Amino acid sequence: MTTAGGGVRELSYAEALREAMDIALASDPRVILMGEDIGVYGGAFQVTGDLVHRYGEDRVIDTPISELGGAGVAIGAAMTGLRPIYEFQFSDFATLAMEQIVNQAAKIRYMLGGAVSVPVVMRFPAGSGTGAAAQHSQSLEAWFGHVPGLKVVQPSTPADAKGLLLAALEDPDPVLIFEHKLLYKMKGPVPEGHYTVPIGKAAIRRPGRDLCIVAGAIMVHRALEAAEALSAEGIEAEVIDLRSIRPIDRDTILDAVRRTGRLICVYEGVKTLGIGAEISAMVAESDAFDFLDAPIIRLGGAEAPIPYNPELEKAAVPQVPDIVAAARALAGGRL
Amino acid sequence: MPVEVIMPKVDMDMTTGRILVWHVGEGERVSRGTPLFDIETDKAAMEVEAEAEGFLHHRVPEGAEVPIGQPVAWIYAEGEAVGPPPGAASATGAIPPAAASATGAIPPAAGRGGGGDGSGATAGAAPAAIGAPRAGPTETGAEGRPAGLRATPAARRLAREAGLDLATLQGSGPRGRIQGADVRARLETAMSPVPSPAAGFTPEAGGLSVTRRGAGRGRPVVLLHGFASDSLSWAPVEAHLGDRPILRIDLPAHGKSPLLAVRSFAELAALMRDTIDRLDLAEFDLVGHSLGGALALALADTRPRRIAALTLIAPAGLGPQIAGDVLRGICAATRPESLAPWLRMLVADERLISDGYVRQAMAGRACAQLRAAQAALAGILFPDGVQAFDLRAALDRVGMPTRIIWGRRDAVIPWRHALTAPGRVALHLFPELGHVPHLERPDAIAPLLRGGMS
Amino acid sequence: MPEPAAAAEDNRPYIIRAYGPDALRGALLRMFLIRNFEEAAEASYMRGLVHGTMHLSIGQEAVAVGACLGLTESDKITSTHRGHGHCIAKGADVGRMFAEFFGKETGYCRGRGGSMHIADPAKGNLGANGIVGGGLPIAVGSALSAKRLGTGAVTVCFFGDGANNEGAFHEALNMAAIWKLPVVFLCENNRYGMSTSTERSTAVPRVALRAAAYAMPGVTVDGNDISAVAEAVDAATARGRAGEGPSLVECLTYRWRGHSKSDRNRYRSREEIEAWMARDPIPRFAALLVAHGIMSEDEVRAAEAEAERVIEAGLEFARAGPDPSVADLTRDVYTTEAP
Structure with a gap:
C-alpha cells in the first residue's frame, strides 16, 4: 500500500469508496462518474452520495437504464482521454452489458496490437444477504475473472475499497470492482488522503x-x-x-x-x-x-x-x- | 462338504468382527476345540475355537473385517478335495476377493508334498489335497501391500526427500491415509542426521532366520532378541543353559533375517507367530528380551497351549516410556565412536562395553540398508520415543508360568513397568543391572531361565 | 474542412462547392485506393495469403470517402467489420493494412487483429469491430470525451443496416441525444445484413426514420453519390460541433461482393447486383470531376495508376514484414504486465 500520509479514521466501506471518488474527481479533471441514479439520488446504495452536488451533473452523470450502452460509452470515453467510473446498480445487470465488457473493454487493446488502452473502472454491487432474490444477489466475479484483458478486484475492507478504487483509476486497463452489498455499512480504519492498494496482491x-x-x-x-x-x-x-x-x-x-x-x-x-x-x-x-x-x-x-x-x-x-x-x-x- | 467357520456374533450390537490373528495356518490340521483365531470387536477381543476336525482352508486375511455369520474359513475332512471356497461367488460379503487373494491365503495346488516330512499322513490324498506344510516361513514378508498406497502429497514429498519407503509407514489419516505427520514422526523418531541415501532401504522378502543349537534333550527354548540386537546376543547366557535344544529367531532387519517392511507391531507379531508355527514345536519355553519380550508376550497370548513357560527380560509393551534417543543413536551410528556411547547406556557397568565389543557390534551394523530398516522399524514401533503398542492386557491374560527379569538401572525402558504385572507373575529385579541383564550377569540370569523350564 | 456554404444560386454539386481541387483529387485517389485495395485483398485471399475471412466494401467507396472528407485527424471514427474503406478514407497506410491481413508484426494490430479489427488511433480511427453494433456506444463515449475535454472533435460512427436492430443502437442514439453529443451515426445501408434484407429485418422502410425516436435529424442519401454523402455528413458534423447533438445519416449503397468470402450469394439476383454495379460510385465521381474541370481524363487514369502503384508497394511492404513471435502471444493483453 502506498500512502500519502495523514491520519486514519473510521469510515464505512461506502464512505471510503466515495472518498476515493471524491479525491479522484478533485484531482483529475478526466475522471467522470457514470451510472444509473448516481446523481441526486446518490446511488442505489448511497455510494456516490452527494458527489453530484460538488462536481455537477457533467461529471457525475446519471445514465438512462442502459447498461450495455452505458458501459460502452464509458469504454469509448476511456479510449479517448477520460477516466470514467461506471457504476452498475447491481452486479447482476452486468449480464446486460456483457458484450461491451467482454468483447470490447477486455479485447480492444489486444485486438489493436496495443495501440490503445481502455482505462475504465466499473463498480458492481454484488452478493446476497439482502433479500433481493435471484436477479439482484449474484456473485458473478468469477465470470469476469475468466476474461484476459480485465482486472477484477474484490475489496473486503473500507481501506482496501478506497485504495483499490484509486489503484484502479491509475491502472491503464479495465478494472472491475466487485463490492459486496453487505459490506457497504461496515466501518473500518481508512487512511486519509490519496493512497493505493496494489491490484493483484492478496x-x-x-x-x-x-x-x-x-x-x-x-x-x-x-x-x-x-x-x-x-x-x-x-x-x-x-x-x-x-x-x-x-x-x-x-x-x-x-x-x-x-x-x-x-x-x-x-x-x-x-x-x-x-x-x-x-x-x-x-x-x-x-x-x-x-x-x-x-x-x-x-x-x-x-x-x-x-x-x-x-x-x-x-x-x-x-x-x-x-x-x-x-x-x-x-x-x-x-x- | 467342508465345514464352514463363521464370524460369530459375540456382542449384542456387533455387526462385524475383525480377524485379529489366526492361530492355525492355512492347510493345517485342527481338532474340535483348537483355537482357530482371535477376533476383535469394538468392545473385546476373544478366541474362537474349531467346531470340527480336519484341515483349515480358505482363511480370510488377518485384519479383515467380516460381517457376522459370514464364513472366515472352511474345515475340510481328511482327503476331501479342496476347490474354490464354497459359495465364494455370493457369500463372501464384505471381503473383496482381491484382498483375499493378495494374502496368498489359498495355497496353490502345487504346494503339496514338502519332501515327505510331516506330510505322510496325507500323501495319498486327492490332487490339491490338504495337509502339506509349506516349505518355509516365507508368507508374511511379501504380503499385504495394498495396490494403491494412500498418502497425501505432503507425505509423499517428505518421504521422497528423506528416501523413505512410504510402504513402511502406517497412515493415521482417514482410511489409513499416510499424512505428513506420519512421515515426520517417523523421521523424527527413527531418522538421524544420517544423509538420506542411507535413510531408505529396499524391503526384501523371505522368512525370518532361525538358528538352532544341537538336537539336545528336553523342551526346546526359543529365544527372541531385542531391537538393534541379534541372536548372537544370547551366547553368554546359552553357555549356562545345559543341553536343552535352543532355537533363536532373528527379528526382521536384524541378524540374518531379511529386511522386511513391517508396518505395525501386530504385523511383526504375526510374522513371529508364523515363524514359530512353522517350526512345528509341540511345546516350548519362550524367552524374549526387550522388543523380543514384547513379541514373546504377544505370542504367549495367542499360542497359550504350546508355550510351557514364558520369560520376559526388560520387556517392551508394558508402558509408554522408552529412550528414543538411544534407539535413534544406535540406528544412526555409522562408526564405533558414535555407537559406543549408546551401547554404554544399555548396561549399568560400562566396562562391559569394551572397544572390541563396540567394533564387533558396529561390524554387525555395517550395512546402511539394515540400519535404515531398523530405523524404519523403530519409527513404527516407537514413534516419538513412545512405545506405540500396549501388551499389559495380554500380560493379565496369559496363564502359563511367567517371570519378568529386569535390571533396576535400566536406562532404556523403566523397570517400574514390571510393576504392572499381575501377582502370579514372578518378578526378578536386579538393583545393579541395566537393560541387558543376560549380558551383564549371564551366570545370574541363566539359573532363572532354567528354573522356569523345569 | 468544408468551405463556407456557397451562394444559393450556385447549383454545382455540394462537393464541388465545398472542397478545393486538391481535396477532390485526393478523394478520388482514395476511392481508387479502396477499390484496388479490396481487389488486391481478395486476390491475396484467393492465393491463400490471408488467414481468416474478410468483408469487402467494393461498391461502397463513396460512403467511406464522402463521410471522412470533411474530418480532421482529431475527429474520430468507429468502424465496422466491413471497414477497410473507412480505414483508408481516414488516412490509413495500405501497407500496414495488408501487413495486418498477412498477420505480420508490421500490421496495424501487429498481427493480433486481422481484417476485422484494423484501427489507427493516431489518425482518429478507433477501430473496426467484429460485433455488429459494438462500436455504437463506443462512439458515444468518444463524443462524450470530446465534449468533456473540449476538443471540438466529432465522432463519425459507421454502422451497417444490420446494427440498427441491435439494442446497442437504441441505447447509444438515446444517450447521445440526451447529452447532445457531437456524434454522427452513419448507417451504411447496403440492403442486407448478411442474407437478410432490410425489408425483412427492419420495421421502418428507412433507418433514418428512427432518428425521430431520438429527437435527432435523420436523412437518407444516395450512398453511391459522394457529394450527397459529404453534404449530409458535413451538415451533421457541423451540428455536432455546434453543440446541437447527434444526427443520423443513412447512405443507401450496395456491396458488390458477398457478405464475406464464404457467401454463396443465394439471396440476391444477378440482375440486382448488375444494376448496382452499373451505378459504380467511382466513375460517377470521376465524371463529376472531369465535368467540372477539376481533373482531366488523363489525370483520372493517372490517379488510378497511382492507386495501383500504392497498392503494389503496400503489398510488397506487407509481404516483407516479420511474423510475430509466439513468445509475445500475451503481449498487449494488459498495458503493463501483472506484477
Missing part, C-alpha cells in the same frame, strides 16, 4: 499454521470469525484475503499452502467452476501440491439461484459455522 488477514482459508469480499470476515472460533479449539487457521481475482496472487496462496498443507477456499459465487476451482487447480499444478496434507475443500454458493426466504438465502452461501466445521474436519484429519 493480504494475509490472520496468520495460522494448521490450515489456510482463502476467501474474498464478505467471506473474509466470515473466515476471520471462523478462525477466531477455531483458535479457541487450538486450530490456528490462516486467513488470506484474495482482494484480486485477476490477476490472482498466486505466490501468497501457494506460500500459505506450502506452510499449512491444508486449504479451504471460501467464496460466495456458485461453487462449481468458480474461484475455488481455480485456486485448487493452481495448487494442484504447482509445487505447493507436494505440501498438501489433506484434500482441498471448496465452500461456495449452492447450485441454485439465490432464494428469497431468509433461511434459504443464508443456506445458499457459506456461513461461519460451515467454515468452522470444514476447518475442524480438515485439521482433525477427518477428510
